[in-house]
Amino acid sequence: MQVAIQDSETPLAAKPEMELIAKYGGPVPRYTSYPTALQFHAGVGAATVEGWLGSLRDAGEASVYLHMAYCKSLCLYCGCNMKVTNKPETITAYVDVLIDEMRRTAALLPERLKVGAIHLGGGTPSYVPMKDLRRVFAVLNELFDVTDSAEISMEIDPRQLAEGMPALLGELGFNRASLGIQDTNDVVQQVIRRVQPQEMNVRAVSQLRTAGVQDINVDLLYGLPMQTRATMRQTVADMMELKPSRIALFGYAHVPWMKKHQAVLENHELPDAEARLAIFNTAVEELTKAGYVAVGIDHFCLPTDPMAIAAKDGELKRNFMGYTTDAAPVLLGFGASAISQYRQGYAQNITAPAEYLDAMTRKGLPIARGVAVSEGDVARRGVIEQLLCGMRAEGRDLDDLLVQRERLEAMIGDGLAEWQGERLCVTEKGRPFARAVAACFDAYLGKGASTMGRHSKGV
Ligand SMILES: C[S@@+](CC[C@H](N)C(=O)[O-])C[C@H]1O[C@@H](n2cnc3c(N)ncnc32)[C@H](O)[C@@H]1O
Ligand code: SF4
Structure with missing residues (x-):
């Protein structure tokens, strides 16, 4: 059920905008790749990718993405590829396999690869036991030449940031953290089943900065049930307490045909297209007033942030992580569902963590699908x-x-x-x-x- 959001404070989008939404606001890809993942097919499998890896000479600086597939609990809006577990040993076993995949891949390379960016996404990488993160970084440094200037970043759930984790991240060389915040209103948080008081966000940012992880991004969502322009205004005001250098403001992707748990949110008031745009525009107004500049379709940065500078200089890029300053033509993705990018095309690992783990009990790479680019x-x-x-x-x-x-x-x-x-x-x-x-x-x-x-x- 999609109903217009009740917000008596100010009118929603102007009528001309509503007509434009009706004409052009229909479903379109997010274009984090082209061809998009929907063109991936099983014809590109492990044998093709082995060939692509074997030809990786003079690749310059490559990037590495590690998919940490586990979370402590499920947020009802979640569109990510994740599984819930309460058992640290499940994550440790997954990390064993991830390390094995890194070793298998590196063994196929004709020469040692330079790595200029490492990103841990998920799922919830900050939920990975600290001893396992240490192991991952030991192997990354063993297999690749991680450059001194590498950007090393992690997606962090402030609810899952163990004591000692910020210090470990500083020690391992992390210099950027993306905090999942979404919305700070307690009613919205209860509906989406993600209760995260603002004090928790403040504490996480302070601990990370103290540990030397200086660059802070936050993820916000618009289009969630019970959101109004007023709640968005407050969420943005709360972000100003954190002063992140980047804010990603993603439109909530409601795809219950793919993510069945999202259907529960239809029991509440899901803003329709015009309300979504009104809430988005409110955020844009507030962020602009606070000195942030719009970058691309869904990012806002302080003017000094490298992403704002890249956008101004026409050097901003887009890859599977969304907007990035990372211009590397090669991205090696490890873990369930991870996508790799080569000069010749894209390849994606088996999506479901259990199937990925099973495939890794056999020889070869756990590739499910991909596409060669013309x-x-x-x-x-x-x-x-x-x-x-x-x-x-x-x-x-x-x-x-x-x-x-x-x-x-x-x-x-x-x-x-x-x-x-x-x-x-x-x-x-x-x-x-x-x-x-x-x-x-x-x-x-x-x-x-x-x-x-x-x-x-x-x-
Ligand atoms: C892997 S999560 C971030 C790390 C951690 N799991 C957390 O939630 O804090 C990546 C981001 O994806 C975004 N996201 C998740 N589900 C989404 C959806 N259905 N539509 C749009 N963005 C979504 C959220 O903003 C979330 O912070
Ligand atoms: S939004 Fe983040 S913490 Fe919540 S279920 Fe998805 S991946 Fe896990």
Whole structure:
């Protein structure tokens, strides 16, 4: 059940915006890759990836992603690939296998790889026992040349930050932490089953900074049940107490056909598209007043943050982690569901942790699916990335790469995009629709497995 949110304080989105949402706010991919994960197929498996790894010479600095699949409890909105466990030994056993996968992969490389970025995501990496984190880092340093300037980051659930963990992160060289906060309103928190008092956030940030993990990101969500413009205003005000250098403001992706537990949230008031946009716009207003600059479609940064600087210089990138300053062409992903990126294409590990663990009892890499990229894919990926990162794209072949010409012209007619000579620009009004503009260059949309119905809403 989707109902309009009750918020008597101020009107919701203006009528013209509602018409635009109806026209262009439908499901579109998030474009953390192109082709998107829906084009991945079983034809790209371990044998293909072994070949890609074997050709990895002069790769420059690669990035590493480690998927830590476990959480202490389930948040009802969660769209991540995770399993709940209360047993530390389950996580320790998973880490054993993750280390084995790293060793198998490194053994296939023709030369020692330099690593310039390491990111631990999940699930909840801050829930991994400290002794196991130490083991992971010992093996990373044994197998790869981790550069002195590497960005080392972790997704942290402030509810699962054991005493001693901040100090360990400082010791292991972590320099950035992303805190999952979502919303600070207690009614919203109870409905989404994630109770996390603001004092807990304040304490976590203070402990991390004291331990030397200086760069703090936070994740917020808009579009959750019971959220209003007033609750969002308070959530942003609470963030100002933490002064993170980056804030990711993700639109809640409601995909109960994939994540059945999300259906419970339909018992409450889920903001509809216009209410979502109104709440999003409120956050934008408050964050702008507080001195943050909008980066891409869903990030806000202090102007001194490297991501804001990269965006200004046209050097922002997009990969499976979302927006990033990391320009590495090679990303090695380890763990259940982890995606790797090579020059030749993408490959994803088996998604379900139990099946991933089972596959690793046999020889070879635990690859489930992937896709090889063609020259056309690379060109379209460039355009989509430019649009989502810098709100503009240019290049002589832009016109040839356009797939949905009429739709783009309609969006231009509605003031969401404009041509400035050979450059296509998303207007300020069009920023919330940037994914829909980018989708005009997607040659796969609506084809094969990539049916629109499988994506979450575009706005
Ligand atoms: C792996 S979690 C972060 C680490 C830790 N598990 C936590 O929740 O604090 C990654 C982020 O994904 C976002 N997320 C989770 N489910 C989502 C959904 N259904 N739609 C949009 N974003 C979602 C949340 O903002 C969350 O902080
Ligand atoms: S949002 Fe984070 S803590 Fe909550 S279930 Fe998902 S991955 Fe786990």
